[in-house]
Amino acid sequence: MIFRQFIDPETSTLTYLLADESTREAVLIDSVLEQFDRDRTLLRELDLTLRYTLETHVHADHITAADLFRREQGSRVAVSAAAGVKAADIEFEDGDVVRFGSATLEVCSTPGHTGGCVTYLCREQGMAFTGDALLIRGCGRTDFQQGDAAALFDSVRNKIFSLPDETLLFPGHDYKGRMVTTVGEEKRFNPRLGLDKSEADFVAIVDRLDLAYPKRIDVAVPANLECGLLAAPIPAPTSQPSPSTASSVASVMEAQGRQDAEIWMGMGI
């Protein structure tokens, strides 16, 4: 198995590339529009064929590159049916299996951060990709997108924590430079969802969070419900991570008369 982990510094989004070494078939989990060129370059350098872009959920803080990859490379966009992404090619149900070469990922429904969150399990390698359901020493917020604290508690405690303690957990974000944790570690040290916490404790903790309105949600969610911004042009390959993708998103938004284009570019609030 070929495995790479990437970070988008702007949003602290972690993206994962997995590929079968012999057939060179690959999947990307939670791609980021602005990092399209980075990931495309590595796919080409490693001689990989991208079969699927997989989403752990409909993101509120960044736009997926899924549609760009679909249009340029012929990959298929896959997301849980519960996420409501009608432009997806594949809508997963709990227990579905993604195959690329001899490698497999199992789809495990883990709602609570959003109604359509899934965790992708790679049992052969003892790895799981939790999206924002379980972060390192934390979890995703539960106050938007059909968020439900009791459902998240159930997903983490009864699904993710049912995996072997040594299972490596790869989250959708980390804001402190951490890259990986384990089931055993989170059971002991997660301050919200560790085994010393009850469901009532957890609900009380998230009720007290008093978080700010998500800065990009009004742009990112509608775009991600279309697998990324469908009208965005495919950028020309470069050897550097391309700021032009973000610019092109803003120019498409401006052409559509959207006042939030400058917010997307970081010039607004």
Ligand SMILES: [Fe+2]
């Ligand atoms: Fe999220």
